[in-house]
Amino acid sequence: MDQYAIKGGNPLVGEVEIGGAKNAALPILAASVMTDETVYIDNMPDVRDTNVLLKAMANIGVMQKRTGRHSVTLNAGNINSLVVEDDNIKKIRASYYLIGAMLGKYKHAEVALPGGCDIGCRAIDQHIKGFRALGAEVIIEYGLIKTKAEKLVGSHIYMDCVSVGATINVMMAATLAEGTTIIENAAKEPHVVDLANFLNSMGANIKGAGTDVIRIKGVEKLHGTEYTVIPDQIEAGTFMFAAAVTKGDIVVKNVIPKHLESIVAKLIEIGCEVEEADDWMRVVATKRLKTTHVKTLPYPGFPTDMQPQIAVALGLSQGTSIVTDTIFENRFKYVDELIRMGANIKVEGTTAIIDGVEKYTGATISAPDLRAGAALVLGALSAEGYSVIEDIHYIERGYEDFPQKLQSLGAQIELIESERDLQKFKLKIG
Numbered sequence: 544m545d546q547y548a549i550k551g552g553n554p555l556v557g558e559v560e561i562g563g564a565k566n567a568a569l570p571i572l573a574a575s576v577m578t579d580e581t582v583y584i585d586n587m588p589d590v591r592d593t594n595v596l597l598k599a600m601a602n603i604g605v606m607q608k609r610t611g612r613h614s615v616t617l618n619a620g621n622i623n624s625l626v627v628e629d630d631n632i633k634k635i636r637a638s639y640y641l642i643g644a645m646l647g648k649y650k651h652a653e654v655a656l657p658g659g660c661d662i663g664c665r666a667i668d669q670h671i672k673g674f675r676a677l678g679a680e681v682i683i684e685y686g687l688i689k690t691k692a693e694k695l696v697g698s699h700i701y702m703d704c705v706s707v708g709a710t711i712n713v714m715m716a717a718t719l720a721e722g723t724t725i726i727e728n729a730a731k732e733p734h735v736v737d738l739a740n741f742l743n744s745m746g747a748n749i750k751g752a753g754t755d756v757i758r759i760k761g762v763e764k765l766h767g768t769e770y771t772v773i774p775d776q777i778e779a780g781t782f783m784f785a786a787a788v789t790k791g792d793i794v795v796k797n798v799i800p801k802h803l804e805s806i807v808a809k810l811i812e813i814g815c816e817v818e819e820a821d822d823w824m825r826v827v828a829t830k831r832l833k834t835t836h837v838k839t840l841p842y843p844g845f846p847t848d849m850q851p852q853i854a855v856a857l858g859l860s861q862g863t864s865i866v867t868d869t870i871f872e873n874r875f876k877y878v879d880e881l882i883r884m885g886a887n888i889k890v891e892g893t894t895a896i897i898d899g900v901e902k903y904t905g906a907t908i909s910a911p912d913l914r915a916g917a918a919l920v921l922g923a924l925s926a927e928g929y930s931v932i933e934d935i936h937y938i939e940r941g942y943e944d945f946p947q948k949l950q951s952l953g954a955q956i957e958l959i960e961s962e963r964d965l966q967k968f969k970l971k972i973g
């Protein structure tokens with residue numbers, strides 16, 4: 544099993560190019576089945592989740608040509624099945640975007656129930672409520688969500704909770720419904736806006752994405768398009784926190800600073816300097832970090848996908864910080880691992896009480912999910928001595944070339960497969 548070997552203690556310094564946003568690319572890929580014409584997508588991250596989705600789409604007959612590592616041409620004109628149930632698709636969350644996309648286009652979809660990171664109960668009641676409001680029948684049977692409609696008719700839908708996935712799914716189905724759909728209490732994340740822009744570039748009529756009321760006037764059909772996915776706000780935030788925890792100096796390039804506002808606010812509160820330009824940001828940390836309190840919230844609040852990274856940083860700050868995750872109830876599984884590195888953290892329900900320590904020390908730890916895995920890598924990079932991070936397949940779901948990018952900033956990190964590789968790494972690093 545692949546692992547990362549890390550020798551911590553180096554400040555990370557340099558520039559790093561941020562890739563396309565995984566959580567925008569996934570619904571955009573799925574939505575490309577909504578037209579028979581060809582769609583060209585650029586700035587697509589080459590990560591496990593996007594590749595699993597592409598493979599599932601190939602299995603139902605979506606023609607695809609990788610025109611470059613980050614670009615793909617897709618044509619769904621000859622789809623041969625509306626049932627998606629291969630083994631891998633069950634492991635990713637975004638499989639369910641094919642339901643909204645295929646229901647919109649074909650008025651029928653059967654997709655394996657979604658998986659994704661185990662970070663708490665990940666209900667889909669709001670997706671189902673939205674599809675039903677548009678006139679679809681929805682049943683869950685034999686591990687599949689099956690949905691069908693004679694026709695879809697626009698409706699006024701109030702989401703009971705702010706859900707990225709439900710907003711995206713209902714928006715896709717409503718795009719090809721008759722009449723107008725209004726989604727209230729919609730998610731405002733940049734990836735929701737990116738999908739709306741993508742659909743509009745295909746001829747959809749969606750207004751208000753990025754606010755909590757989205758209005759969708761159904762259109763009869765969509766056409767082909769060329770589209771560039773937005774930069775990944777969470778990948779950028781992860782590298783910005785890498786500067787914070789290693790007392791480094793990192794420039795993240797190809798970012799949209801507006802999407803990073805809540806992350807920047809916290810970096811400044813904990814004592815980092817942040818410099819901002821049109822499409823890059825620089826984070827410099829020179830002193831011991833300060834404490835702060837964090838509550839994760841839907842956008843524009845502090846993202847739950849950055850909660851483990853900020854907690855790792857606060858674990859090194861002077862004093863006590865409180866971190867509450869209001870989005871997922873089980874997103875602190877990494878805390879036990881961080882404690883192995885010397886952190887002093889107590890979890891009570893959805894809150895972590897963090898008493899900062901002066902330093903972490905290396906340990907063998909395992910990634911419990913995607914973002915927590917990346918956060919533990921940051922912890923190991925700041926720690927004294929060697930660490931081994933196991934279960935890095937989680938990290939590969941959403942970070943492209945993570946060790947290579949970190950190496951380019953001066954990190955001592957290597958992909959290893961065995962104890963022998965670890966010994967070689969230790970001999971090399973000395």
Ligand code: EPZ
Pocket residue numbers: 566569636637660664665666667668669670671704705706707708709730847848870871872913914941
């Ligand atoms: C998306 O998950 C992201 N995944 C997650 O990123 C991210 O953590 C999350 O949004 C929040 O920002 C993708 O985009 C593929 P939600 P999603 O629906 O859509 C409750 C990562 O690390 N809820 O916004 O599954 C739910 O239980 C991943 O990249 C319902 O109750 O999240 C949760 O408490 C991890 N009923 C809250 O809403 C529903 O029908 C937010 O979930 C839907 C959601």
